[in-house]
Amino acid sequence: MELYFNNAVFEPGLNATVRRGNRWTNAKGKAFVVKETGNKEAIGAARVVSVLKIPFKDVTNFDVENEHDPKCRTIEGLFDELNSVYKDFSVEDNVCIVYFYFDGVEE
Numbered sequence: 001m002e003l004y005f006n007n008a009v010f011e012p013g014l015n016a017t018v019r020r021g022n023r024w025t026n027a028k029g030k031a032f033v034v035k036e037t038g039n040k041e042a043i044g045a046a047r048v049v050s051v052l053k054i055p056f057k058d059v060t061n062f063d064v065e066n067e068h069d070p071k072c073r074t075i076e077g078l079f080d081e082l083n084s085v086y087k088d089f090s091v092e093d094n095v096c097i098v099y100f101y102f103d104g105v106e107e
Contacts, residue, residue, distance in 0.1 A: 003032040003046050007069045010102040015068040017098050018078060020086050024096035025053050046100040057091040
């Protein structure tokens, strides 16, 4: 499976990404090819270590402190980004916070 990112910036160590819906509920323990949205080339791999399924309205800043995208490390910034990705996004929507380790491709 593949994991796509609009802003493919990652920190050393633990990262997180927030995805709408329940698709990622069973991703714990799996590895995914990481790609930038619109690009066919792999930029690395993600090893998922935990998934938190939660209504967006219950997400806290603590839950997203490891968000890979710096502008999404606050609830307000995350909401703005999710609203741009999912045009009809609502605070009532369920999300999966996917915690992962990123392994970049050696150049």
